[in-house]
Every structure is written in C-alpha cells, then in structure tokens.
Amino acid sequence: MTEKETGTGQLSRRERFRNGAEKADFQGALRDNPVHGDLNYEDALHRMPFHLFAHLSRVELYVRLLCFEMAEDGHREVNKSDCLLWGRAAFFHDIGKIRVPRDILTRPEKLPAGEDAAVREHPRYGKEILMALKPAQPFSKDPELFDLAVAASLLHHEWWNGAGYPLGLAGQDIPLIARMTSICDAFDAITYGRPYRKARSADAAYREIKEYAGSQFDPVLSRFFVEHGPIFLRHADCFQ
Ligand SMILES: [Fe+2]
Numbered sequence: 001m002t003e004k005e006t007g008t009g010q011l012s013r014r015e016r017f018r019n020g021a022e023k024a025d026f027q028g029a030l031r032d033n034p035v036h037g038d039l040n041y042e043d044a045l046h047r048m049p050f051h052l053f054a055h056l057s058r059v060e061l062y063v064r065l066l067c068f069e070m071a072e073d074g075h076r077e078v079n080k081s082d083c084l085l086w087g088r089a090a091f092f093h094d095i096g097k098i099r100v101p102r103d104i105l106t107r108p109e110k111l112p113a114g115e116d117a118a119v120r121e122h123p124r125y126g127k128e129i130l131m132a133l134k135p136a137q138p139f140s141k142d143p144e145l146f147d148l149a150v151a152a153s154l155l156h157h158e159w160w161n162g163a164g165y166p167l168g169l170a171g172q173d174i175p176l177i178a179r180m181t182s183i184c185d186a187f188d189a190i191t192y193g194r195p196y197r198k199a200r201s202a203d204a205a206y207r208e209i210k211e212y213a214g215s216q217f218d219p220v221l222s223r224f225f226v227e228h229g230p231i232f233l234r235h236a237d238c239f240q
C-alpha cells in the first residue's frame with residue numbers, strides 16, 4: 001500500500017526500501033551482522049539489484065532444463081520431479097552478492113586485488129545469509145530446498161580439479177547441484193557478459209565450457225550441456 005492508501009503518513013518498510021532510504025542501512029547491517037536475526041526472504045529480494053535477480057532467474061531456468069534433460073536421458077542422479085526444486089535451489093547461488101557493495105559488483109573494469117577478494121567471499125556470505133533465512137519461508141517448510149541452496153551457494157565456484165574456492169573440493173566431492181550450477185552460471189556469464197566484459201555468443205560459451213571440462217567443470221556434465229546446447233540457446237534467447 002502507498003502512503004496515501006494507508007492514510008498514516010508513514011511509508012511502509014517496502015516503500016522505504018523502494019525509495020532507497022533503507023537500502024544502504026540494510027546492506028551495512030547485513031555486512032556487520034552476518035547472521036541478521038530479522039532478515040527474511042523478502043528483505044533478501046529487496047536488496048537484490050535487477051541485474052542480479054535476472055542472472056539468478058536465468059541460472060534457475062538453465063539448471064531446471066539441464067536437470068530435466070539429464071533425467072530424460074536416463075541419468076540416475078536426478079529425476080524429473082527434482083527439476084523445479086533444483087532450479088529453485090540454484091536461484092540462490094549468488095545470494096551472497098547482496099553483501100558485496102553494489103559499486104564493486106557493477107564496476108565496469110576488472111577489480112583490483114582487494115576488491116576482488118570481497119567478491120570471492122560471496123559463496124561464504126551466501127551460506128551465512130541462507131542460515132539466517134532458514135527459519136523463514138520458503139526454507140522452514142522445505143529442508144531439502146535449504147540443503148540444496150546452501151550447496152549451490154557455497155560450492156558453485158569449486159573446480160573439478162580442486163583449484164576453485166572457497167573449500168578447494170574436487171570431483172564428486174562437489175555436490176551435483178553445485179557442479180550443474182557452475183556450468184549454467186558460466187554459460188550465463190559468457191552469453192550475457194559482465195559489467196567489465198562484453199557478452200559473447202552461445203558458441204563461444206560452449207567452446208569455453210568444453211575447454212574447461214575436466215579442470216573447472218565436471219567433464220561428463222560439460223559434454224552433456226554442450227551436446228544439448230540448442231535447448232539452452234533457445235531459452236537464452238527468450239530473455240533477450
Ligand atoms: Fe558466484
């Protein structure tokens with residue numbers, strides 16, 4: 001409701017957020033209080049810049065499609081009834097970025113070492129934020145979603161060869177949801193670009209995923225993703 005509608009002369013919390021009055025405070029509070037007691041799902045969405053929300057939404061869709069195609073193809077680790085849940089978990093993979101100052105996230109040039117370190121903390125921030133959200137909807141009623149979201153968030157920058165972060169896990173020790181998210185995340189980063197790097201074609205994305213199969217990415221999943229590329233390409237187009 002608007003101020004006019006409430007007739008109280010007071011702006012609602014949502015309106016203060018929209019007007020930007022609370023955004024800076026919230027961002028600071030979250031940074032200073034990683035396990036912020038009254039953080040809820042709505043707050044987390046309010047803190048999100050649109051470009052981040054759009055990225056998370058696309059990755060959610062790609063993981064959902066990848067999961068469905070894998071199940072269709074007879075991959076035993078997933079089944080079709082998991083697809084919505086796994087996609088939704090992947091949505092949260094970069095939620096930790098709401099704790100990274102916005103000017104760092106949107107800087108149009110490559111970040112210097114100190115600020116790059118702040119971005120590299122986002123998987124850990126993501127886990128902390130999800131822990132704070134655990135008692136709230138949608139996680140309070142869905143522990144499986146919570147566990148998958150934590151795995152996607154904390155571990156989507158791990159590399160198959162152990163050279164990733166934050167834990168340096170390797171191979172099958174990286175949960176499948178995180179390995180799937182990692183590939184879909186890279187596909188989106190390449191085809192949509194980043195503030196400091198232009199978007200490239202889907203073919204360039206497939207080439208890069210192939211090139212890093214076995215080092216950054218799960219080799220079997222990478223091959224599957226690239227072979228089913230046209231599906232992802234079609235759905236990437238629907239966001240243009
Ligand atoms: Fe990330």
Ligand SMILES: [Fe+2]
Nearest residue numbers: 055093094185
């Ligand atoms: Fe991402």
